[in-house]
Amino acid sequence: MLVVEDDSDLREMVAETLVDEGYHVDQAPDGQRGLHLGLTRPYDVLVIDRRLPALDGLDLITRLRARAVAARALILTALGTIDDRVAGLDAGADDYLVKPFDLDELSARIRALCRRTADATEALRIGGGVLDLGLRDAVLPDGSRVPLSAREFELLRVLAARPTAVHSRAMLRSLVFDEAAAASIVDTYVYYLRRKLGRKVVRTVHGLGYRMGAL
Template sequence: MCGARSTRLLLVEDDAELSDMVTETLVDEGYLVDQAPDGQRGLHLGLTRPYDVMVIDRLLPALDGLNLVTKLRARAVPARALMLTALGTVNDRIAGLDAGADDYLVKPFDLDELSARIRALCRRTSDSTDVLRIGAGILDLSLRDAVLPDGTRVALSAREFELLRVLAARPNTVHSRSELRRRVFDEAAAASIVDTYVYYLRRKLGRTAIRTVHGLGYRLGML
């Protein structure tokens, strides 16, 4: 939910005064904000930590905003991207959107407008079918792996992924072992195969990834 403490933002801006002002505003609104002063640092953070929205300046040292967004999209980073720029021509906006940005805001901008645009992008992120939330981590449906809260990507087997996807699609539902066997392991003779794959997932992702509801089955936990 936008504005909630679990909403993570990446701000890539080389103007330290502007970066601090924007960060202070967003933190006051309840966001978790990481700052990067240049494109290289932004690339590192974008590839190693999961974000809901990235706010990226167009003109950056080391790696400019267009190339940064292009590289992040090439690595299938799903976070929504809002590009900030002093370049406000139609061609500049088209270049930003073609690079993979989701929105474009021309400097100087009003902080209230920036906040409104971030909220809109957060709603689009929440509605996205590309990822499913698992606490502070995500299940990446396009790459078919899990992303831990620190940004670490964990490879999953096809069965591990499908079991986690079924649980994450309805996070508040308790699924019986027989239902999970039917939906994920339909050729298996015994429901005990579900317990085996729950063990595999907990070994990879931590014991809290899947909760046992004694006498009933399993439900999604948290990363």
């Protein structure tokens, strides 16, 4: 469990409540630290404040989803309008709890998110096929498996995590090939994926970048 909250008293209170219920809890005081922990450690549930220093809570969730972090995310916020809730859910949150809140309700919502995590399959749908996140390969509609290199898998996972989003070459280079000097490496790996999985697996959006296709 990861709690990202800049109010130290509230963060400690939430963390202590969750620890008392048997969860292992990490804490982050700002969005940048939350991003680092979310990308480097596995969590079932993320509890994230909406207004955070360094990186806003919605931006944090968006960046984690872009890197295919599948942990359930609960937003804590004083912003409770319908538009605020819609923005949070559209950013990739799974639930939204408005401050002030009751700790018993928070605990119940987290238990519900944990149940959803346990029921979730370790795969991302790609048209008629899937990307197996456990075995890190692609499963074609006929059931046959295609092994992927680490970079091929990561590129496909980023695209499949947000299948309707268009990712620029610069964004994909930053997310998947951060040590590469040129964004052209993205084109190279798109070519590799199409060669292995068919030309429809990654769609080119001319002038903008790439988005998920289908197997």
